Amino acid sequence: MNILTDINKAADILREGGLVAFPTETVYGLGGDAMNPAAVRKIFDAKERPLNHPLIVHIAEAKQMAEWAMHIPEDAIHLANAFWPGPLTLILKKQPAVLDIVTAYQPTIGLRVPKHPIAQKLLHAFGGGVAAPSANQFTHISPTTAAAVAEELHGRIDAILDGGPCEVGLESTILDLSGDKPVVIRPGMISAEQIEFVLGKPVSTWREDTPKVRAPGMHHLHYAPVTLTLMIEPKRLERFLMQLPQASFPVAVLALNDVTVPSGVEIIQMPKDPTQYAQRLYHTLRSADNQKFKQILIEAVPKDNAWEAIRDRLLKASRNE
Numbered sequence: 430m431n432i433l434t435d436i437n438k439a440a441d442i443l444r445e446g447g448l449v450a451f452p453t454e455t456v457y458g459l460g461g462d463a464m465n466p467a468a469v470r471k472i473f474d475a476k477e478r479p480l481n482h483p484l485i486v487h488i489a490e491a492k493q494m495a496e497w498a499m500h501i502p503e504d505a506i507h508l509a510n511a512f513w514p515g516p517l518t519l520i521l522k523k524q525p526a527v528l529d530i531v532t533a534y535q536p537t538i539g540l541r542v543p544k545h546p547i548a549q550k551l552l553h554a555f556g557g558g559v560a561a562p563s564a565n566q567f568t569h570i571s572p573t574t575a576a577a578v579a580e581e582l583h584g585r586i587d588a589i590l591d592g593g594p595c596e597v598g599l600e601s602t603i604l605d606l607s608g609d610k611p612v613v614i615r616p617g618m619i620s621a622e623q624i625e626f627v628l629g630k631p632v633s634t635w636r637e638d639t640p641k642v643r644a645p646g647m648h649h650l651h652y653a654p655v656t657l658t659l660m661i662e663p664k665r666l667e668r669f670l671m672q673l674p675q676a677s678f679p680v681a682v683l684a685l686n687d688v689t690v691p692s693g694v695e696i697i698q699m700p701k702d703p704t705q706y707a708q709r710l711y712h713t714l715r716s717a718d719n720q721k722f723k724q725i726l727i728e729a730v731p732k733d734n735a736w737e738a739i740r741d742r743l744l745k746a747s748r749n750e
């Protein structure tokens with residue numbers, strides 16, 4: 430596996446049925462030719478991902494949407510105009526030619542036009558659709574640097590394109606447009622409110638009680654560090670630390686506010702701005718996980734809209750429930 434800078438070479442690897450990890454503005458993706466069943470199968474194998482989790486197909490431009498989806502609603506066009514290229518994935522009815530292994534035998538397909546210049550150049554050079562999940566082992570934290578991809582998939586893929594740290598830092602918002610009403614099935618940094626503003630109508634958010642919607646990342650301990658990770662409400666944090674038994678130290682705390690802590694606690698100060706917090710979160714969790722902490726405590730973030738996607742990932746990373 431090599432770290433590549435030559436985008437045309439990466440496109441050749443995709444054409445030959447190989448796997449290339451590449452940067453997007455959200456997280457790094459593990460790309461393979463979406464029309465080559467052997468290549469797509471290799472993606473699942475490299476990640477050790479169960480075959481019932483469908484992959485997002487990445488395309489260079491919105492005008493390619495009709496090659497992959499049919500009965501495309503007006504809403505999809507409006508959202509593509511507003512947010513593509515960018516961190517939004519649309520679930521649409523699939524074209525019959527789309528491979529079942531890509532969509533996990535569902536009648537729908539997830540499509541996204543990423544904004545990162547390297548992703549854009551790769552998709553233009555390749556020409557077709559690139560199936561790409563996040564470039565991590567199944568259930569692990571998504572990689573936001575090329576080094577994190579190497580840590581996750583070394584020896585299992587053909588190449589990595591290094592594009593530096595990802596700007597958004599959390600996976601794309603996924604909006605299901607295949608039913609009667611638009612439903613956010615994975616929150617992201619494009620919020621439901623921003624989508625509602627463009628569509629001029631309400632958008633619902635997937636909840637446990639919504640039947641028959643496949644929710645991404647609902648597998649137990651998706652997006653999770655290996656180290657025991659807990660999310661603690663700010664007003665309980667200091668007392669929680671004081672009451673921890675000696676055997677639980679050393680502890681890392683991802684803090685938003687000022688906290689007074691006993692010895693054996695390393696404070697990792699997180700940004701108070703949600704955009705910056707999101708950008709830094711996975712890298713921070715990954716490096717804390719690689720140190721010898723017995724526990725990682727995360728000070729709970731505010732419950733407002735701007736923090737919704739972050740809160741969603743923190744809940745998935747922690748073992749509170």
Ligand code: TXA
Pocket residue numbers: 453455456457458459482483484485518520532535537538539541543561562563564599600601603643644645646
């Ligand atoms: O930001 C992102 O979306 C990143 C970058 C690489 O584009 N990709 C990503 O892919 O997060 P992945 O595979 O880790 O997560 C995509 C989620 C999966 O959990 C899957 O269940 C859901 O999208 N998904 C894909 N196709 C779907 C479909 N047809 N219906 C419902 N959910 C779908």
Ligand code: MG
Pocket residue numbers: 562563571
């Ligand atoms: Mg993923």
